[in-house]
Amino acid sequence: MAFSTDDAVLPAQSAAGGTITTLIGAVPSNLVQSTWQVEKLSAVSPSLVTGAATNYASLVVRQLRAGSVVQTLGTLALNAASVTLPAETEVNIPITNAGPLLDGDVLDVQQQQSGSGLALPAGIVVKCELA
Numbered sequence: 180m181a182f183s184t185d186d187a188v189l190p191a192q193s194a195a196g197g198t199i200t201t202l203i204g205a206v207p208s209n210l211v212q213s214t215w216q217v218e219k220l221s222a223v224s225p226s227l228v229t230g231a232a233t234n235y236a237s238l239v240v241r242q243l244r245a246g247s248v249v250q251t252l253g254t255l256a257l258n259a260a261s262v263t264l265p266a267e268t269e270v271n272i273p274i275t276n277a278g279p280l281l282d283g284d285v286l287d288v289q290q291q292q293s294g295s296g297l298a299l300p301a302g303i304v305v306k307c308e309l310a
Contacts, residue, residue: 183206183308187287187288201290214279216277217276221269224266224303228263228297231260234293234296236257237254243286250276
């Protein structure tokens with residue numbers, strides 16, 4: 180069960196657009212718990228986004244401390260027709276690093292394009308659950 184949940188609503192991104200970074204939030208300060216782990220990462224899109232083999236987009240969730248990247252927590256690469264964001268359906272983002280996260284660490288999500296890219300609609304929500 181998650182003890183802290185933050186999310187971010189992403190702006191639209193055109194195919195082959197530059198990387199867009201959106202803040203998800205800061206790891207909470209808690210006098211009882213000094214370290215946190217990522218329990219779940221997910222994304223929900225307002226409309227269907229179908230992946231493409233060579234020209235695709237990725238959602239990359241990162242951990243930062245004092246303005247410097249500590250690690251990538253998870254990546255959802257929409258790089259094949261079978262990797263999609265269905266409309267209004269939560270999709271898990273595979274976790275590659277769960278932490279530890281410290282009080283005050285910042286979480287963000289980057290929208291990255293590869294090849295000639297893949298347009299992403301406005302309103303994709305990326306959620307991070309910590310325990």
